[in-house]
Amino acid sequence: DTAVSQTPKYLVTQMGNDKSIKCEQNLGHDTMYWYKQDSKKFLKIMFSYNNKELIINETVPNRFSPKSPDKAHLNLHINSLELGDSAVYFCASSQGLVSADTQYFGPGTRLTVL
Amino acid sequence: AQKVTQAQTEISVVEKEDVTLDCVYETRDTTYYLFWYKQPPSGELVFLIRRNSFDEQNEISGRYSWNFQKSTSSFNFTITASQVVDSAVYFCALIPPNSGYALNFGKGTSLLVTP
Numbered sequence: 001d002t003a004v005s006q007t008p009k010y011l012v013t014q015m016g017n018d019k020s021i022k023c024e025q026n027l028g029h030d031t032m033y034w035y036k037q038d039s040k041k042f043l044k045i046m047f048s049y050n051n052k053e054l055i056i057n058e059t060v061p062n063r064f065s066p067k068s069p070d071k072a073h074l075n076l077h078i079n080s081l082e083l084g085d086s087a088v089y090f091c092a093s094s095q096g097l098v099s100a101d102t103q104y105f106g107p108g109t110r111l112t113v114l
Numbered sequence: 115a116q117k118v119t120q121a122q123t124e125i126s127v128v129e130k131e132d133v134t135l136d137c138v139y140e141t142r143d144t145t146y147y148l149f150w151y152k153q154p155p156s157g158e159l160v161f162l163i164r165r166n167s168f169d170e171q172n173e174i175s176g177r178y179s180w181n182f183q184k185s186t187s188s189f190n191f192t193i194t195a196s197q198v199v200d201s202a203v204y205f206c207a208l209i210p211p212n213s214g215y216a217l218n219f220g221k222g223t224s225l226l227v228t229p
Contacts, residue, residue: 033216041153041203041224045216056214090159100147100166100209103217105159 003027004106006091012112013081021076021109023091030096031055032074033103034066037088046089049074050096081113116141116210120220127196127227135191135223137206143167147209148182148189149217154202162204165189196227 004025013019025032033056034046047066048056054066063079074091088108095101117140127133139148150162163173165182173180177194193200203224207217 031215035217041222043159043205043217043219043222045218048214048216056216058216088157092159094215100164100211100215102149102161102164104161105151107158110157 004091004093004104006089006106006109008109009107010110010112012114014114015081015083017081018077018079019081019111020078021089021091021111023074023076023106025072025091025093025104025106027093027104029093029104030071031094031101032068032071033092033094034074034076035090035092035105036060037090037108039087043090047074047076078111081111083113086111086113116143116146116208116218118206118208118218118220120204120206120223122223123221124224124226127225129198129227129229130195131227132192132194133196133225133227135193135204135206135225137189137191137220139187139189139206139208141187141208141210143210145211149207149209150180150189150191151205151207152202153205153222154199159205162191193225196225198227198229201225201227 031050033048049068052068091106092103094103119138146167148165152160203222206220
């Protein structure tokens with residue numbers, strides 16, 4: 001029944017490693033997003049995809065690469081992890097791009113880089 | 115530039131008090147959308163309300179109400195008769211048009227309701 005799901009919920013890893021976070025939505029939405037919430041709780045957009053096409057690519061390091069195999073999935077791959085990547089990453093989805101439809105969020109993935 | 119300001123960083127109230135969370139936004143667009151989200155201690159982001167710039171009607175949903183005033187660029191949120199379960203961080207957000215529809219969030223207001 002979960003509308004937007006993310007795996008894993010927690011991710012603890014060493015600096016320099018490569019990791020992926022997966023996101024799936026079963027709402028039939030066309031648009032998916034990745035947001036980053038820092039230690040001060042500030043939320044900022046990273047990427048968005050509409051029907052597997054990249055729409056938003058904010059100023060994030062090239063080490064972050066989103067991949068959308070189909071419109072129900074948007075994964076986030078991070079290379080060469082750094083201490084500053086520690087944050088909570090939220091996936092979200094919305095109906096489309098015709099209007100600013102409500103975005104529904106996944107439970108978040110807490111990434112800790114040691 | 116699009117910007118959302120939540121000037122209240124933390125608010126503490128006693129249960130059953132009414133509390134208003136302020137949200138002031140900046141945009142040059144005439145069409146835009148405003149949102150409120152709740153983030154309880156468990157960490158998820160819960161959608162509360164979506165409002166477009168052409169609809170200035172206030173909205174009430176149970177103990178929650180929203181006051182949208184374009185003249186002051188504000189979209190304030192009031193909880194009536196607060197309860198401990200209302201303790202959370204509340205985020206106001208703005209979506210301008212032609213932006214890819216990314217949410218521009220304010221920094222959030224942390225609300226603590228004590229018994």
